Every structure is written in C-alpha cells, then in structure tokens.
Amino acid sequence: MGVSRSSTLVLAYLMIVEGLRLQEAVAAVRPHRDICPNPGFLQQLRSLDRGLERERRRRRKAQTLCHSALEEETPPLLELRQILWTNRKPVAPVNQVWPNLYIGDESVARDKTLLSSLGVTHILNAAAGRHRINTGQQFYSDLEVEYYGVEAADHPEFDLRPFFNSSALFINNALEQNGKVLVHCAMGLSRSGALVLAYLMFCHGLSLVDAIIAVRLNRDIGPNSGFLEQLRQLELSLRPQSREMTEEDD
Incomplete structure (x- = not known):
C-alpha cells in the first residue's frame, strides 16, 4: 500500500x-x-x-578537539554493543544490506539454486577452513562465482584486522564490476558482519556507528567484542584520512 x-x-x-x-x-x-x-x-x-x-x-x-583527542571521539564498546543489541529482530538466512551486497549464513552459501536466483557473482567466506565452512572455489565450479576465503575464528582473541583491507578490496572490486556479493560466515552475524562494516568504513568513509546503523536497517549483526574493538581501532586509523578528505572537499 x-x-x-x-x-x-x-x-x-x-x-x-x-x-x-x-x-x-x-x-x-x-x-x-x-x-x-x-x-x-x-x-x-x-x-x-x-x-x-x-x-x-x-x-x-x-x-x-585536537588530534590528540581522537580516542575520545570513538564510542566505547559498551555504547557500540547497545547500538547493536537494541530492538533486534529475527535474522533471516540472507539480507541485502547495501546495494548488491548481501550478508548470509552457511545454508545460503551452500544453496547454489538460491545463489543463482540472487544473481551472486562473488562470495566472501568469512569462516573458511577445513574445520569450518570448507567450500572454496572448487565447490562453486559449476557457477560463475569468484570466491575469497578468510580463515577466521569467531573468538574475541582472533585478530581479524589483517583481513579488513583485502576483504574490502574484494567487495569493492566486485561491486565496481556490477557484481553481487555474498559475505557469509556460519550465522551471518559476527565475522561476516565485521568484514562488511570494515568495507563500509574503508570504501565509503562511514564511521563505525554509521556503518552499523546502515547495516541494521536490513539485518541485525553481532560482531564479538574483540572484533568491535578492532573496528574501533580501524576507525581511529582512518579518521585522520577522512579529516583530510573533508578539508579538501571544503
């Protein structure tokens, strides 16, 4: 209506x-x-x-504030958790969270019929590995899909930062080619959510809070506390660049 x-x-x-x-x-x-x-x-x-x-x-x-006060500008973990966990909704197997960018769970990653119907051309497996979701490029050999795997554990002590930049580049290159990207892990909440947030921060200049809000319009995600802190540190490292870009735009 x-x-x-x-x-x-x-x-x-x-x-x-x-x-x-x-x-x-x-x-x-x-x-x-x-x-x-x-x-x-x-x-x-x-x-x-x-x-x-x-x-x-x-x-x-x-x-x-001066540059030395950057740490105070980034929301603390408690506030980030409140944003993530307030007014949550049931999570579907897959949702489009940005134009042509999807977050989903393992069942979607293994459902080739659904992938074809969605028109997915690129898959980022944030839970790759022999003892996790062991798909890989060979699994999708009968589909025209480009695959990228990140062997990440959904644990606060796992360092996901080395994969932020490469994952963002994979997503960005795919979207610039008019592709459709599925980013998934086991549940489509923590690892995949963290990598999509990093992409939005890297490639679209969003703050961490803005990125969370943008994704939550279509899907509730839940990066663990370790990943959230790593995303906070990413924001701190990107902010001087964003400030310089803003000054140039002005």
Missing part, C-alpha cells in the same frame, strides 16, 4: 543520507504522500534518530 514498509525505508534514507531528523523527514514526505509506519517501525525510526543525533553531536564535538 506504500504507507508503512516503503515509507519507513524512505524516511531512514532521508535521515541517514540527507542528515534529516525524523520529524524533518516526515515533514518532507507528507506534502507529497500520507504515510503511516506501523508502531514497531516507528520505534525503530526513533531509535535510529537518537543514534544519528548522538553521532552528529559527537562529530560536532570532534571538530573542536
């Missing part, structure tokens, strides 16, 4: 991409169409609004 689900996504787009508050987004849409997100969607939009406003306040504050 074009009043609830579709309007919720349009409002979220205006809030994230255009920087509007929820009330401003509603005011922008209503002169052209009456909308009515259901109570659950409305609550999710309010949570998104609060999260985005916190990030905007943090950015405004960051503009007044």
